[in-house]
Amino acid sequence: LAKTTQPISMDSYEGQEVNITCSHNNIATNDYITWYQQFPSQGPRFIIQGYKTKVTNEVASLFIPADRKSSTLSLPRVSLSDTAVYYCLVGRTKAAGNKLTFGGGTRVLVKP
Amino acid sequence: GAGVSQSPSNKVTEKGKDVELRCDPISGHTALYWYRQSLGQGLEFLIYFQGNSAPDKSGLPSDRFSAERTGGSVSTLTIQRTQQEDSAVYLCASSSLAGPTDTQYFGPGTRLTVL
Secondary structure, three states, X not given: OOXXXXXXXXXXXXXXXXXXXXXXXXXXXXXXEEEEEEOOOOOOEEEXXXXXXXXXXXXXXXXXXXXXXXXXXXXXXXXXXXXXXEEEEEEOOHHHOOOOOOOOOEXXXXXX | OOOOEEEOOEEEEOOOOOEEEEEEOOOOOOEEXXXXXXXXXXXXXXXXXXXXXXXXXXXXXXXOEEEEEHHHOOEEEEEOOOOHHHOEEEEEEEEXXXXXXXXXXXXXXXXXXXX
C-alpha cells in the first residue's frame, strides 16, 4: 500500500478556504485517492475520491496533478463545524482486496 | 436506509475478562471491516470479511482477537483475556463493492476501556 504523508495540524478561520496536501510518492497505477473526515467520538466519514485531475462535490474539491504523487483536498469557506481530522488514503480497487490504512491524519481547527 | 450500527457504544471491563463487540453493517453490503483506533491515533486495520471468502485476518494483533460474521451480515469481534493495551475505540465499516473502488461506511464505534 502506498504510504501517505500529510500535515499533522492546520488552523483556519471561519469563511476561509482550507487546503490540505497529501504526498503519496509510491502511488500505483490502480490506486485511488480517498479522503475521510472524522469528528470526535464518531467513525470516519467519506468525503471525496478521485483518480486524476479534479473532482468536486457538494462538500469539497480534490486536485490531483498529472504525476499523481500528491493530492490536495480543498474545503471552501469553512465553518466551525468543519473542525475535524482529515485522512488521506491511497488504495487499490476492490479487485485487489482493498484495506484502508489510515495514517495520523490532519487535525483542522476552525476558529471564529 | 440505516447506517452501520455497533454495540455497545461503551464497554468497561476488567483485565483478564472476555468481551464481545457487535457490528450490524448496512443491509446488502458484502464487505465488512474491523479497525481499532487508540486515543489520538489513526486507524489500525484488524480483519476483513468479503462474502463467503475466507476472512483476511492479517491485522489481528494476537490470538486473543477473533471475529466471526454470521450469515454474511452481523459480525462479532471477540477479545479474550483483555489487557489494558486493548483499550481503544473499535470501529466497524461496511462497503458494497459496487463500482471500481471500495468506499467504506463506518459505524460510531465501541469505546473499550480495560481497567
